[in-house]
Every structure is written in structure tokens, then in C-alpha cells.
Amino acid sequence: MQIKRIACEEAFNIPEIARELNKIAKAGGTSKDLVLIRALYGDGVTGYNAQFVPKLIDVDDRLKQMDALGIDMHVLSITVPGVQMFDADTATEYARLVNDRLAEIVARHPRRYAALACFAPHSPKRAAKEIERAIGSLHLNGLIVNSHTNDQYYDDEKYYPFFEAAEALDAAIYLHPRAPMTGLDRPLDKYWMEGALWGYAIETSTHALRLIFCGLFDRFPNLKVVLGHMGEGLPFWVTRLDFMHDEAVVVGTAPRLKLKPSEYLKRNFVITTSGQENHLALKYSVDVLGEDNVMWAIDYPYQPMEPAVRFMDTAPLSDAVKAKVYGGNAARVFHIK
Ligand code: MN
Numbered sequence: 001m002q003i004k005r006i007a008c009e010e011a012f013n014i015p016e017i018a019r020e021l022n023k024i025a026k027a028g029g030t031s032k033d034l035v036l037i038r039a040l041y042g043d044g045v046t047g048y049n050a051q052f053v054p055k056l057i058d059v060d061d062r063l064k065q066m067d068a069l070g071i072d073m074h075v076l077s078i079t080v081p082g083v084q085m086f087d088a089d090t091a092t093e094y095a096r097l098v099n100d101r102l103a104e105i106v107a108r109h110p111r112r113y114a115a116l117a118c119f120a121p122h123s124p125k126r127a128a129k130e131i132e133r134a135i136g137s138l139h140l141n142g143l144i145v146n147s148h149t150n151d152q153y154y155d156d157e158k159y160y161p162f163f164e165a166a167e168a169l170d171a172a173i174y175l176h177p178r179a180p181m182t183g184l185d186r187p188l189d190k191y192w193m194e195g196a197l198w199g200y201a202i203e204t205s206t207h208a209l210r211l212i213f214c215g216l217f218d219r220f221p222n223l224k225v226v227l228g229h230m231g232e233g234l235p236f237w238v239t240r241l242d243f244m245h246d247e248a249v250v251v252g253t254a255p256r257l258k259l260k261p262s263e264y265l266k267r268n269f270v271i272t273t274s275g276q277e278n279h280l281a282l283k284y285s286v287d288v289l290g291e292d293n294v295m296w297a298i299d300y301p302y303q304p305m306e307p308a309v310r311f312m313d314t315a316p317l318s319d320a321v322k323a324k325v326y327g328g329n330a331a332r333v334f335h336i337k
Contacts, residue, residue, distance in 0.1 A: 001319045004327030006114075006336065007308070009174065009228050009274045009297035010074035013056035014101050017078070017094060024085055032179035032194035033081050055301035059105050062300070063112060069309045072327065074300070075334060076102060077116040077144040081178045084121065084149045091120035095130050103138040114336050116144040116174055124158055128165035135169040141334035142226070144174040151181040153207050155214035163220050172224035172270065172333050175211075177204040177232070196275065196302065205232035208269070209261070213245070217268045218258050224268060224333065228297060230278075231271035235285045238262040266290060270333050272297035273325075277311035282325075291321045295329045 021041035025034065039049050055062070056079055066074065078098050083091040095118045102115035117134030119127040134140045143166055145154075154163070166173050177200030180188055184206065188199040208227055217223060227234065234241075241261040248254035259267070266289055273282060274297035286294050298308040312326050330336060 001323055003319075003323045004073070004331065005071045005309070005312070006073045006075065006296065006327035006330040007071060007298045007300070007305075008075045008226070008272050008295045008330050008334070009176070010076050010300045011056055011079035011302065012059065012076040012102070012115075013053065013079050014098060015057060016097065017083070018053055018057065020086065020090075020094070030182070031085070032185045032188065032199065033085065035179070035192070035194055036080070052301055059109070059113065063109070065305055066112065069305055071305065071309065073112055073114060073336070074298075075114045075116060075141060075330065075336075076105065077174060077176070078102075078118045080146045080176060082118050082144070082146045082176075084146055084178070086120075088120055088123040088126075092123050092126045092130065095119050095127075096133075099130065099134045099138055099140060102140060103134075106140070114141040114334055116140065116142045116334075117171075118144055119162060121145055121149040121154060121159060121162065124161040128161040131162055131165040131169065131171060135171045141336060142172040142174065144176055146176045146178040147204050147207050148178070148181045151183075153181075153210045155210040155216065160216075160219070163216065163223055167220040167223040170222070170224075170335070172226050174226040174228070175204060175208055176228060177201070179203065201229060201232045204229075205234050208232065208234065209241075212261050212264045213248075213254050213257075215255055215257055217264045221268075224270060226270050226272060226295075226333070228272045228274040228299065230273060230276035230281050230285055231265075231269070231289070234265060234269075235271065235288045238265065238288060266293065269293065270295060270329065273308075273311070274299035275303050277307055279311070279314075279316055282311075283316055286317065286321060286325065291324050292329055292332075294325050295333065296326050 025038045025042040083094045099117045117140040119130045179194045180199045180203040188194045272295045
């Protein structure tokens, strides 16, 4: 059986944004994103952290590693925090630049790269326009957003223009982590807990649940949201989510929805394996969410490529299911020919 290896959460950056993040690193502030931004984009970064910006910007050298490991394709997306820490006008402008640059890369390597477009959530109507341009004209493969913007989640109706555009174009939105928003961040301010160790999952799973509980998927039933890191832990919670959400509706603290939370997870979400290379978690997630709803991702360059390939090559899945998780589902979700 022919298995295509398509990695779905592969980070990328452009020098212009790296320079802006250097300014943000120096400007100070209270956002917990600054821990990562200072470590990667600050002045005079040396040692282990010095590898990341060059690897994020490079799209030629990484092909050699992909070749050596038999990886067919990286689905590229702008790395955290994307354009979302810039003011709305600057973010809108940079989103266009990033999407143009991604379109050029895909045009140069159409068999090796696909790409997710970014947008400026804090300008929802212009975000919808950029989504129409990026998917309709540039033919990018889907969308990415790094969780909250300016400490707001997108369960507020003012953000619905970009969900409406995404649904109309069948463009899946990758809800990627960033450090927890103000308030959620306080208990996570030690031990590097604000980031990929733990805080990212708290932030992103919370955001995803707000999207479910507000009724977003009753309003946009065909909208697809992608969650990385084995669904940010949510697959493990389906039983408690369904039971307790029912209670919340009965006591009137949450609006009544057409489906159970777990049913939205199965219908409107697709998860990826990024950074969670654990066969039991994979098997469980495929069993709970279905074989069409789990996709392979590496999270390069933050996670190395080789163990991610070994993880899938040795995964306890039938050949047919493995073909779906390794690339078939990504080809369907992100319209990759
Ligand atoms: Mn990532």
C-alpha cells in the first residue's frame, strides 16, 4: 500500500517578522509569549536556541532531511505568535506578506510544500477578505491562528466574519497554541510552564471548548478546526465534557446546543499528533475520534523529524488506517492533490 507522509504542523517564518519579534523582545511587556520570543529572537541568542530562527526561515535545506526520511510533504505555517502581537493594521499587512511568501514557496515546490494562510483576527472583516484572497486566489491549503489575540477568544460574534469565510471556502482552521492569555497565565509563570510543556495545551483546549460551548458549530456546521498535540488533551475528556455540559445546560449556565461536546469534536475537529509521540495516545485518539480525524504532524523545528517518522512507522495501526493518519486525512482536510 502506497503511504504518503504529509506532516501538518511545520513551522516557518520570514526575516521581516523575525525582525519585528526582535523589537517585541526588547520592548518588554507582560505577555508570557515573551519567554519564547526573547529566547529565540532576542539580541545575541546563542547555544541551543540559536538553531531555531534559521531553521524556521529555511525551506531548502529542510528538503534534504525530508528526503533522507522519506517525508513527502511539510504543510508550512507561520510560527507562534504569527502576526497576532502586532497592532491590527500591521498584522493585516504582514499576513498578506506571509501568505504571498508561502504561495511562492508552494509554487516553487508544489510536491513538497503545502501551506496554511494566516490572518489578523483583531480585524475580523479584513481577516475574512484575506482568507478569501489566500484560499481563493493564492490557493493555499487552509488557515492557522495562534489562539487568542489581545487576550480575547473568538467565541464572540464579532469574530464570526472569518469563520464564515473559512466555512464557505472549506478552509480548515488550525487552532495553534500560544502562551496563555492574561489571567490564565498566572499559575504558569514558573518552570517554563507557560509554553509547550503545559501552558499551550491549557490555553488552546480552553479556547477550543469556548468555540464549542458558544454554539459556533451550530451556526457554522461545516466549519473544520484542527487541534495539534493529540487534540490538546481533549480526546481524554469526552465523557466528562458531555456529562458536565449537560448539567451546565440544565442549570442555565451554558446555552443548549444541537449536539453533545463530543459530537462536535468528532464532526468539526481534526487532531494532529505533533509532539505527542505515544502509541497508546494515538490508538486511543483514533478509536475515540475516528480514523478520519487524526493526522500526522512533527512540529518541526521544535520537534525533530526522525522520531516522528519512527513513531508512525511503528504505530500499532492497520496499513489502511496508517495511510490515512500519515497523509490521506491531511490530503482530504487541506485539499492537497
Ligand atoms: Mn507548533
